[in-house]
Amino acid sequence: MLLLTRRITRHPAVLVNAARKTSWAAPEAPSWLRRVEHWLRPPAPSGDPLQLLPWELTSPAALEVGSDSARDADLLAYAGVVVRRNAVCRDAVAVARARAEELAAEATRRATARGADAGDASAGFHFADASQRGPFRLDLRLGAALEAPPFDALDLGAIWPQVRAALGEDAVLRRRGLVVGLPGAEDQKYHADAPRVPPEVWAEHESTAEVQPAHSLVVFLPLCDLNEENGPTAFLPGSHQRWTSDALEAEADAPGSSSAGAPAILDVDAGDAIIFDSRTQHAGGANRSQHARPILYLVFARPWFDEAMHRRLVVGGDGGGGDGAERLFPEFSVSDI
Numbered sequence: 001m002l003l004l005t006r007r008i009t010r011h012p013a014v015l016v017n018a019a020r021k022t023s024w025a026a027p028e029a030p031s032w033l034r035r036v037e038h039w040l041r042p043p044a045p046s047g048d049p050l051q052l053l054p055w056e057l058t059s060p061a062a063l064e065v066g067s068d069s070a071r072d073a074d075l076l077a078y079a080g081v082v083v084r085r086n087a088v089c090r091d092a093v094a095v096a097r098a099r100a101e102e103l104a105a106e107a108t109r110r111a112t113a114r115g116a117d118a119g120d121a122s123a124g125f126h127f128a129d130a131s132q133r134g135p136f137r138l139d140l141r142l143g144a145a146l147e148a149p150p151f152d153a154l155d156l157g158a159i160w161p162q163v164r165a166a167l168g169e170d171a172v173l174r175r176r177g178l179v180v181g182l183p184g185a186e187d188q189k190y191h192a193d194a195p196r197v198p199p200e201v202w203a204e205h206e207s208t209a210e211v212q213p214a215h216s217l218v219v220f221l222p223l224c225d226l227n228e229e230n231g232p233t234a235f236l237p238g239s240h241q242r243w244t245s246d247a248l249e250a251e252a253d254a255p256g257s258s259s260a261g262a263p264a265i266l267d268v269d270a271g272d273a274i275i276f277d278s279r280t281q282h283a284g285g286a287n288r289s290q291h292a293r294p295i296l297y298l299v300f301a302r303p304w305f306d307e308a309m310h311r312r313l314v315v316g317g318d319g320g321g322g323d324g325a326e327r328l329f330p331e332f333s334v335s336d337i
Contacts, residue, residue: 069161
């Protein structure tokens, strides 16, 4: 733990804005918020500041935002994931859910007609607009279909302020997609949706910083309530920054350590939003229910971080290529990513 504390205190600039504020939390505020505030403030000359680790924020309530834009931005930068309750209208979500389930069923039917099996753990299928991300887990990137009714009724007004605070006023919406966990989907392994940007690449586009801010965000909009039965997504808060992930690994390797950090299992409701740094480690849960678990996802990015940049950092070369040339839904246009 001493090594972990040293790593964290070595980076006091992780949330400079928070350190300048007088107070986030009133005396009646939740204890976790008062502890975060205490951690973020510069230590008193004679005091030893409380060390609250980002992966100690392990519940939707601990990660909830929506009332204080400055504090919300700081929490996202620190934890790498936040929850925005009631981000979109539940009535509109219910209609979108029905359409999402129709699209998932049609994708399965079309893939099966081409000899693929959505439950095949070894082969899977990979088309330009639809992929299997594990047995019974579909990723549908259907472009215009997810901008048309009924999805266009999902007002993103509550999400954009958080996005712009993290990525800048010129942030762009790069992709809309559906990730659908069908009954039988298994637990995923922890993974990040985007790579870290090397400092030399970052410097070509942005001013340098001791702690690199987000270059892209992902927003999950669950179209059904997430619970233990249908498999909520688990996140490792703090894993988006190298210093915190290095510290987490050091803690896991230390003699007597019991874990490498506790996950935040975000069992949120339909209409809530999960907003996370694309570098944050996360894993979808197993769907043990009898119903599909559809989540609409939105990928936001800084203007210079496009699909070509993403692929270049992942696979090298000129950033060309993709999941596949053939499309399951040729009637829909495909978005940039």
